[in-house]
Every structure is written in C-alpha cells, then in structure tokens.
Amino acid sequence: xFYLLLFLIGFGLAVAGGVTIILYINLIPAGLTWIDYFMxxxxxxECYLFLLGIIMITLAIPKLPRLFx
Numbered sequence: 001x002f003y004l005l006l007f008l009i010g011f012g013l014a015v016a017g018g019v020t021i022i023l024y025i026n027l028i029p030a031g032l033t034w035i036d037y038f039m040x041x042x043x044x045x046e047c048y049l050f051l052l053g054i055i056m057i058t059l060a061i062p063k064l065p066r067l068f069x
Contacts, residue, residue, distance in 0.1 A: 003063040010056025017050025 024041055032040065041047045 003060045004065075006056055007060035007064060010053045010060060012053070013049045014053025014057060017047055017053055020044070020046045021050060 021041060024037070024044070024047070027040065028034070028037055
C-alpha cells in the first residue's frame with residue numbers, strides 16, 4: 001500500500017512539474033533563446049518537482065503488487 005501511495009504522489013508531482021515546464025515554454029516566443037529557457041527553469045523550484053516525481057515513480061514501480069498474473 002505504501003508503494004502505491006508513493007507512486008501516486010510521484011505521479012502528481014511529475015504532472016505538476018511537467019505542466020510548469022510546458023507553461024514556461026511560452027517564454028520562447030517572448031524573445032528567450034533555448035539556452036536562456038533552460039537557464040531560467042533551472043532557477044525555478046517548481047520545475048524540480050518533475051524530476052522528483054519521476055524518481056519516486058521509478059522507485060515505486062518495481063515494488064507495486066502484481067495485479068495480473
């Protein structure tokens with residue numbers, strides 16, 4: 001049960017971080033280059049939620065109970 005909760009929290013964090021990263025892509029038409037964009041998202045804490053969520057999902061998937069045998 002713990003790993004299912006870890007998976008779901010990780011999924012939520014990955015979605016929140018991914019949406020934020022996609023949202024900040026709107027800065028590209030405003031005059032930022034891709035390098036400026038990547039430097040900008042490195043400074044934003046909410047963009048790290050994506051990486052944290054992916055790590056949590058990766059840790060939880062092998063431990064999840066097998067539903068289909």
